[in-house]
Amino acid sequence: MNIIYFLIGCSVLLALIFLAAFFWAQRSGQNDDLYTPSMRILLDDDVTDADKSDTDHF
């Protein structure tokens, strides 16, 4: 059953990595604006005349 020590060590380490990732996201301002990206994703890339033919396939 000594494997428990290793398993708990692994799980805590993993959880710490996620916590660190969250801290990084928070510090780098990724959670500052949670609304605008949801609108931005709905906007299409501009269709210029040059690549209009591509879109016609749809």
Place this chain on the structure above:
Amino acid sequence: MTNDTILVKTSCYHCGDECSTTSFVADEKQFCCQGCKSVYQILAGNGLGSYYNYNEHPGATRTRVTKRFDYLSEPSIVNDLLDYTDDHITIVTLYIPHIHCSSCLWLLEQLNRFNPAIHYSRVDFLKKQLIVRFDHRACSLQQLAELLYDIGYEPLISLQDVIKKQNAAGKGNLVQRIAVAGFCFGNVMLLSFPEYFGLSAFEQTFKHFFGYLNIVFTLPVVFFCGREYFVSAFRNLKALTLHIDFPLALGIAVLFIRTVTEVSAHTGAGYADTLCGLVFFLLVGKFVQQKTYHHISFERDYRSFFPVAVQVLTGDTEKPIPLAQVATGQRILIRHNEIIPADAILLKGEALIDFSFVTGEAIPVNKTLGEIIYAGGRQTGDAIELEVVKPVSQSYLTQLWNNEAFTRKQDSGMKTFSETISKYFTVALLIIAFGSLLAWLFTDYRRGIDAFTAVLIIACPCALALSTPFTMAAALSIFDRNLFYLKNTRIVEQLAGIDAIVMDKTGTISIGNSKSVAIQGQLTEKQKQLVYSACSNSIHPLSRMICQFLGNYKKLPVTGYKEIAGKGITATIENDILRLGSGAFVFGFAEGGAPNTSVHVMVNSHYLGYFQFAQEYRAGMENIGCLNDNYELFLLSGDHDHERTDLVKFFKADKRMHFNQSPQDKLDFIKALQQKGRQVLMLGDGLNDSGALKQSDVGIAVTDDVNNFSPGCDAILDGKSFGKLPAFLRFAKDTVTVVRLSFLISLTYNIIGLSYAVTGHLSPLIAAILMPLSTVTIISFTTLATHFAAKKRKLI
């Protein structure tokens, strides 16, 4: 009006306003004005026509077409506005009130298609901010502002933005603390399960290992996440007040110490999971309470109303100067629609000043040369020159901000229910804790200490501390849904305690400048056309309203025209002579007893009747009258008392209405009421109410557009919801009842827990179950009860 072409309404392709002429057409699209048309042409010319595909009529109407960003060429002003600048890169954050749809977002993030010197532009939609990174060698800030103006997104640059410091740090830190507490809570829970489910004899080594690991996890919870409770408790002790943070800190400390001693002495498993859960839930409660409205500012003062700079004339040259540097004796130039920032003497030009923001009086007043014009007025005629007699901060209007009401500390008002109760709660808790310690001390001192700590743990007012934040947060979102925005959760309880209501008139209970027009007398179509033609020459608001009221007529050529400002118009059209204006102007003597503003009409010496302008009150004003039963209702108006007879039906008693009140008078009136022991609610709208709003226990700014300027206040109410005010007040009272009930519930849990605790036999499992259970009960009860109350008051 039988002509079909008039009945067909075309709306402007850019802004959606109704087009009154057909003279602005581009690419077969109709526009209401030259401004809208030119925005369209700029966008179309840059291949950005897709702007119009995402939403119909996304633009802002553009009736004003002069640019006013000269002051952005002044380095001293610009440097205060920039976020960052170096040799070639500048970053600036601009507030753009018009941001409202996906078209705005799309267009503003394509700024580099207009000017390649703009590297990057990003919109923060809720804050209505635009962050731009640009090369200032190729594009100055002034050019950037002008570009934004040209495409219909005028940045609002005000003095307060210059001074304002972003204070987003507080909330970010709280989120991190919640993350850490949640992380530890989860791990500790898992590690505690084996203990609760029972470990066999040969697994006892694991028990110690889990115990030590739990202690490691509680360290950041106590010293990082829960630190503020100790700081606050210590500060309260020093000030000799008992705040709810004191029993909380005591609970956290006892939990921690007992866990450490039990684990290290191998006498038990400790309460690590209860401790982590407690801190986690408390922090979540704190987070819920912190609701922020990014697009609304509650802290505005005159600085956000005044321009950043003013044009100062030295000799023949004009130069923009920051407001703070404007000194007495300087000559300033105020153009059409600009605000006079300091008390000044009129030197040159025709001044027609709209003081609606300062006095509440909607009709502009004429000023003659040499007269002193007080700060805060808006020039509505052509450019004028003035000599400053007082610096900006000492002017008549801005002096109000030197009043002690503005320097007073914020939270000196009422005590909230939980603050009052927590004092008694703490005392009772300490008595029970020491009582059980003494009871056991002489028979079994170990058991005494066990009982003492167990009482402090179990009675730790977690549920009590959570009931207020969760109830108030639910109430806030109900208010929010009804277009009533509160600064913070405290205001709900203060609303519930109100017993006197004071209202401003213009802009608050009556709608800004819109008055209903009615003709008294008979006018033929021809005569109406004559009046329309004469009035369309005048910029006086009453003339404009008459034109609007009469509708679309073909304008006849006016051969002779003379306007005596503030009195009336004489016009010669074809062979008819028209006289329009006040009684004194038209008949030569003042009319007596006319209750409302009126414009008399005389054609070729025949008196035809008059236009009557009646003040329109906000929809729902009749509901306000009902407030008289439970509250003392007062009216304070900066205006004249010609509406006294109309208003008496709402305010019942004549002596409750006060007219001709200066901003200082209003403040003093509120203060006098408060000295009589009243809790005063003030409803106002303009700068003239700022003092009263600040002095009152709850100051509500009423506005038609929450993004527009509103003075510093505790809450902002959208004019559309004005009639719901009685429901809001009742709902606030319901909310306080919910808090009280949830306090009873949490007290019941405490008593159940205490019955175990005083015996000294508190198993960690009971603590670990009781704490989250009471928390969940409180959260679900408050949320449901608040929603039920809102339904009862018809707010959802």
